[in-house]
Structures are given as structure tokens and as C-alpha cells.
Amino acid sequence: MLYSPAPLHIPDGFLSLIVSIICWVITALTLGAAISRTNKSLGERQIPLMGVMAAFIFAAQMINFPVAGGTSGHLLGGALAAIVLGPWAGMLVMTAVIAVQALLFQDGGLLVMGANILNMGLVTAAIGYGLYRSVSSGTKTARLGVAGVAAWLSVMAGALLTSLQLWLSGTSQLGIVIPAMLGVHALIGVGEALITVFALAFIMQTRPDLLGEGSESAKAGRGWIYAGGLISLLVVLLSPFASADPDGLERVAINMGFIDTGRSAPYEIIPDYTLPFLGETALSTILAGVAGIVVVGILIVLVGRGMKAKS
Amino acid sequence: MHFDAFDRYHDHDSFIHRLDPRVKAVVTVVFIVSNALLPDGAWFAFGFAWLFLLFCNLFSKLGYTYTLKRSIIALPFALIAITVLFSIPGNPISTFRFLMWDFTITDAGLLRFISILIRSWLSVQMAILLVAVTRFPDLVHAFEHLRVPAILTTIIAFLYRYLFVLTDEVFRLLRARESRSAAAPGSRSGGGVMWRAKIAGNMAGQLFLRSYERSDRIYNAMLARGYAGHLYTLNPHEMKSADYYATAFAIAVIFLMQVIGRF
Numbered sequence A: 001m002l003y004s005p006a007p008l009h010i011p012d013g014f015l016s017l018i019v020s021i022i023c024w025v026i027t028a029l030t031l032g033a034a035i036s037r038t039n040k041s042l043g044e045r046q047i048p049l050m051g052v053m054a055a056f057i058f059a060a061q062m063i064n065f066p067v068a069g070g071t072s073g074h075l076l077g078g079a080l081a082a083i084v085l086g087p088w089a090g091m092l093v094m095t096a097v098i099a100v101q102a103l104l105f106q107d108g109g110l111l112v113m114g115a116n117i118l119n120m121g122l123v124t125a126a127i128g129y130g131l132y133r134s135v136s137s138g139t140k141t142a143r144l145g146v147a148g149v150a151a152w153l154s155v156m157a158g159a160l161l162t163s164l165q166l167w168l169s170g171t172s173q174l175g176i177v178i179p180a181m182l183g184v185h186a187l188i189g190v191g192e193a194l195i196t197v198f199a200l201a202f203i204m205q206t207r208p209d210l211l212g213e214g215s216e217s218a219k220a221g222r223g224w225i226y227a228g229g230l231i232s233l234l235v236v237l238l239s240p241f242a243s244a245d246p247d248g249l250e251r252v253a254i255n256m257g258f259i260d261t262g263r264s265a266p267y268e269i270i271p272d273y274t275l276p277f278l279g280e281t282a283l284s285t286i287l288a289g290v291a292g293i294v295v296v297g298i299l300i301v302l303v304g305r306g307m308k309a310k311s
Numbered sequence B: 001m002h003f004d005a006f007d008r009y010h011d012h013d014s015f016i017h018r019l020d021p022r023v024k025a026v027v028t029v030v031f032i033v034s035n036a037l038l039p040d041g042a043w044f045a046f047g048f049a050w051l052f053l054l055f056c057n058l059f060s061k062l063g064y065t066y067t068l069k070r071s072i073i074a075l076p077f078a079l080i081a082i083t084v085l086f087s088i089p090g091n092p093i094s095t096f097r098f099l100m101w102d103f104t105i106t107d108a109g110l111l112r113f114i115s116i117l118i119r120s121w122l123s124v125q126m127a128i129l130l131v132a133v134t135r136f137p138d139l140v141h142a143f144e145h146l147r148v149p150a151i152l153t154t155i156i157a158f159l160y161r162y163l164f165v166l167t168d169e170v171f172r173l174l175r176a177r178e179s180r181s182a183a184a185p186g187s188r189s190g191g192g193v194m195w196r197a198k199i200a201g202n203m204a205g206q207l208f209l210r211s212y213e214r215s216d217r218i219y220n221a222m223l224a225r226g227y228a229g230h231l232y233t234l235n236p237h238e239m240k241s242a243d244y245y246a247t248a249f250a251i252a253v254i255f256l257m258q259v260i261g262r263f
Helices: A017-041 A046-060 A078-085 A087-105 A113-133 A140-168 A174-206 A223-244 A246-255 A282-310 B021-037 B043-059 B066-081 B107-133 B136-145 B150-180 B193-224 B241-262
Strands: A064-068 A071-074 B092-098 B101-106
Touching: A017 A087, A017 A113, A017 A140, A017 B021, A017 B150, A046 A078, A046 A087, A046 B150, A046 B193, A064 B193, A078 A087, A078 A113, A078 A140, A078 A174, A087 A113, A087 B107, A087 B136, A087 B150, A113 A140, A113 A223, A140 A174, A140 A223, A174 A223, A174 B193, B021 B043, B021 B107, B021 B136, B021 B241, B043 B066, B043 B107, B043 B241, B066 B107, B092 B107, B101 B107, B107 B136, B136 B150, B150 B193
Parallel strands: none
Antiparallel strands: A064 A071, B092 B101
16 A cells, blocks of 8 residues: 555566666766766755655655556656756656665665666656756746656656666567557556646646746756757657567667677567568557557556455 | 654564674675576576575574565566567477467477566565565665765665655545545546546645655754764664674575576
């Protein structure tokens, strides 16, 4: 009742050692930058603030709203944290949240924590803040609209990265994991976007000073616009490509030396990720993805029911 | 709600409980790395790792099924790995029809799938054991000793300290929502999905403001008690000779596990 696991946290054992280590290196470098920036710009006053804000994100994830069929929407919080606290502080806050989820609740592993922080804390904060910053002097409607899009994209980016890591580790098949993960998270992302937008609207109405000129939210440099924009562009370009042509992505990865074991797999579950009678078209790939989503969705609902009945 | 409502610590007086938190954190991480290093199908090594876990369970006086009972949490994620059953080339074991597709399970795929599950299952049990035998504030302090940057460990310590306060706050918000959402029997209360999302968003915004304002009061209260940018603890956290022996023993056992897994 107090805490329910979210679907993006990878447990230990599902990523190979080398993928885990690469993710840890990227995460550690980014966090190092975040720490040196926050140490410079923040006073000791900010430390309790960030700690309580981390507890806020954790607690806010417990607020949910019923959607349909027993599922509910709730917050991951990466974009919201970065928008209200600034990008570096948002990243540190999300790191603390993910670390406590892994350490205390075993939601997400320890060796793969680098990957989990990267997927759910760093990329979400960069996209959330970067896109929001590009309109931070615009009208209220523009800011809220962009914040919503940024929140949705941040969830999709996390799902895409998770899928790629699972595939590089040889745990999942690219043609199934990408459509399934992106499909499920396209819905989860809508919940994220709605809560983020309405929470921001509420804050703008009651405490506009926290988001206006001179606030933590407006201080960070304009470079974030490019960083966030670039990552968003990558997600937007890569997702349809990866969903429609996973073999193409696999070829690129092999050419660039990403995978040492090019697995020539006999794709018997859905031959070449397409449904036989439809031929090799994008439509057929999308339908195969939808079939994957439906199967995974049904299984998730069943597992969820089982767990609920027990507790 | 009590301040340690979230801690999974089980108070016993055992050898493992008395070990320095640094030792327990390091051995847990080495154990998990070792699991990731074991090749697929290293059944003897997996069995050995499980025996090591049982041994740790027993020596913690938790009962040998303690971590076993709590280890199902990572199970739903196994769905993600299910595709390896069909995708790795090898000798077909069984084929079945589902809707319009033929699924062929290969022996190599099955081997990989089971190996992934076992690795995950062993690792999550060690992590469960770690928080069962170590108080969470001690664990955070151990990470500070292990050179995790102080700003991160401090944020984590604050997160842990105020989580139960803000959880109480969330429960107040949820209770308020419920008491305002009364409905006559048989009819549904409230509006559509958008309306519900708006309420949830406003609650998150409300929670943010309450947390933000609370952090101000917390800071002032800390200043009043002499806070100067650093947190202190009364636990000495000194490595004793037993701590060094226990670390060496555990690392040797894990090394043996690797040797068994490779021959």
C-alpha cells in the first residue's frame, strides 16, 4: 500500500555486466558535473530543500488517479523535478529517489542502478528542463503545453533507453521489446504529462514566484535548450525507426561495434517481427507491436491482480 | 506514521548484524557483480551462491526462508526476458500454437531465460538481506565512508528522514479527496479521466508547496540547533578485526563461486 513498483526499474540480472558498467560511467560523469555545479551555485540552505524535494517526488508517486480497467496513472517526476528545481538539482533529487527505491524497496537493482538513474533521472530531467526552458519566457499556456509534451517525451525516452539496454544485454528481442515498451509507456506518459501540467498550473497560480524570473527554475543556462532538444529529437527520430525497422537498428549497431555477438536469431515468435499474411510493411510491424503490447498488457493486469489479492 | 515505518530492518543480535555496514554493503555489491559474471547454465555455481545466501540468512538469525519469501518482487520483470525463449538459435524443445503463430522454445533460449531469472533472484535476495540486517541511516553513512559524494548521501538521508512525514501528508490529501467524492450507491462520482487527472495534478502541486514550505521551517529549525552544513552521527563506525576477517572470507567464497562456475 505504501509503495508500488513502477515498470521502468530494471532489477539486477537483466543487464549484462558490460552494459551496466557503461551506464554507470555515463551516470557517474553526469552526476559529477551536477554535483560540482550545485556545490557552486547553491548554499547550504539548498541541501535540506533538495532532500525534502526528493521525499516529495517519492511521496508524489503515491498519488494516483483511476484511468480504466483497474489501471491508474501516476507520476515518475523527472520532468517535474527538473522544471521546478532546475536541471542539476532535479537530477540529484531523482538520483536520491531511485537510489532509495533500489536500496530500501529492491525496486531496481544495485549493479544496474546506473542504468536506472540514467533512464529515469538524468534523461528525463534533461528533456523536461530543456524543452520547458525554450519557452520559459512565453505565455502560461505555451509553458504548460510544452511541459506536458516534455513530460510525455521524457517517459518515452526512458522506455526507449531501457529497451535498448535490455537488447544490448541479450535479454530481450529488439523487435518485441521496443514496440511493447514504447506502446505501454505511451499511455503511462499521458498520465505523467497530465499530472505534471496540472501540478505546474497549480504552482503557477498559487506561488508564481517559484517559477518566474530569478527562481531556480529560470537560472540554468540556455545550453539546456540544445541538450534537451537534441535528446528529444533523437527519441522522436529513433523510436519510429526502431519500431518499424529493428533489423536496420541492429545492423547499425553491428557496424558501429555495439554488439559483439550479432545474434542471427530465427524469429519464430513473429517471423521478422511481422505478421506473415500482411507482408513486410510498416503497418504489419506496428500490428505485431500492438499484439505484443496486448499480450504484455494482459499479463501485467493478471500479475497486478494477483499481487493485489495477496496484499 | 512512525519515523522508521519504511525501514526493513529486523532487530536481532547476530554476528552479521554487528558487522560494519561498509562490509555488508561491499559484500552485497560484490555478490551481485559475481552473479552477473557467472556464465549461463553454471548450475553448480548458482547452487553454491544460493547456499551462501542461506548461510547468511541463518547467521543473521532471520530464519533461512526470510529472503526467499520476499524475493518475488522482481518476478514481474521476467516478462521482459521471455522473448529469449524463442529467439536464441538451438535445438527446438517444444513448439506450440498461440493464435496464429508457432512458438518454438529452443534449449539455448530456455537455458538463457532460466539463467537470467536465477541471477536476478539471487541478487535481489542479497539486497533484501542487506536492508534487513542494517539500519538504513547506517547504510547511508556507510556509503559516505565509501566515498559516495556527501551531497548525495545527505539528500538520501533527508529523503529517508522526511519520507514518512510527506507520506502522512499524501494520506491526508487522499483522504480529503475520498471524503469529497461521495456518491449514491450504484452511481459513479466525479468526472471523466481529464477531471480526475486534474485533481491528481492539483494534489501533486499542493504537496509540492507544502513540502517546499516545510523545507524552510526544517532549515530554520536545523540552524537553531547548530547546523553548519554537515550531519553528525553517534555511531563510531570503526572497522574491527572481525570486520576484516568477514570481508576476506566472503570475498574468498565468492571467488570460489566464480571458479566453480567456470570449470
